[in-house]
Amino acid sequence: MADAPPRRRPDLLRRFLRTRVLAHRRAWAALLLALAVASGLRTLAPPDPPTEPVLVAARDLPAGTVLSAGDLTTLRWPRGTAPDGLAARPLGRTVAAPLRRGEPLTDVRLVAPSLLAGYPGLVALPVRIPDPTAVSLLRVGDEIDLVASDPEAATADTVAVGVPVLALPGEPADGSGQVTSGRLVVLGLSATEVREVSVAASRQFLTVAFSR
Known part of the structure; x- marks a missing residue:
């Protein structure tokens, strides 16, 4: 069969495409319907x-x-x-x-930007309590009593009453990589209590008792 003249080639191409479209018209219709449904769902769906x-x-x-x-x-x-x-x-x-x-x-x-916000007249003093388990029971805002005991003399005295816990700092390691003993507690104390507690902390065993 001889090649079609050049002027007839577009007609043959259109006839071929028409035949292919008609042969698959159901598939095309289903595809167009699916696209329309998907577009409608996107339109109806509420925005995020x-x-x-x-x-x-x-x-x-x-x-x-x-x-x-x-x-x-x-x-x-x-x-x-x-x-x-x-x-x-x-x-x-x-x-x-x-x-x-x-x-x-x-x-x-x-903790408030100033540890002493809400505690006028008090001084913030970091105090190391030898028993870390007792400190683990504390929460910022608790009010506690401080008791100083002397195991050798078998004595115990309350050195501060109803003092607020201002902070419970994490425990950094010392130069050897070991965590220092006890736990640090930042307390709000009066000027008089600061001196007494500081002396007791350096000479005696401090423990805490819940005030309320």
Whole structure:
């Protein structure tokens, strides 16, 4: 069969395409219908709700943790669902109460920028308590009594009553890589109590008793 003249080639191409389309018209119709349905569903589906960034704990954080970048992460929460009082600049601040991983960081979970905010007339004094287990029972905001005992003399005296726990710092290791003994507690004391507690801490065994 001789080749078709050049002027007839477009006619042959159109006839061929028409034949192919007619042969598969059902498949084409089904495809177009599916595209129309999908487009309609996208149009009818509600848009994703707006979100906002919320700073949360990246891991479980004990009370007394001084926050660093690795302690925090940002999650997207639906707008309007985040709790009030989100902390704006928490890095370097101290966690006042334990935080679970994923819990939003709010102002009430942090020690106030000034440890003595709300405690006029008191002085912040770091005191090392020899029994770390007793300190593990404390939370920032507790009010405690300090008892100084002398095992050799078999005496015990209360050296401070109803003093607030201001912070429970983490325990850094010393130069040898070992954690120092006991646990550090930052207490709010009067000027008179500061002297008495400091002397007792250097000479006697300090322990805590819950005031309330």
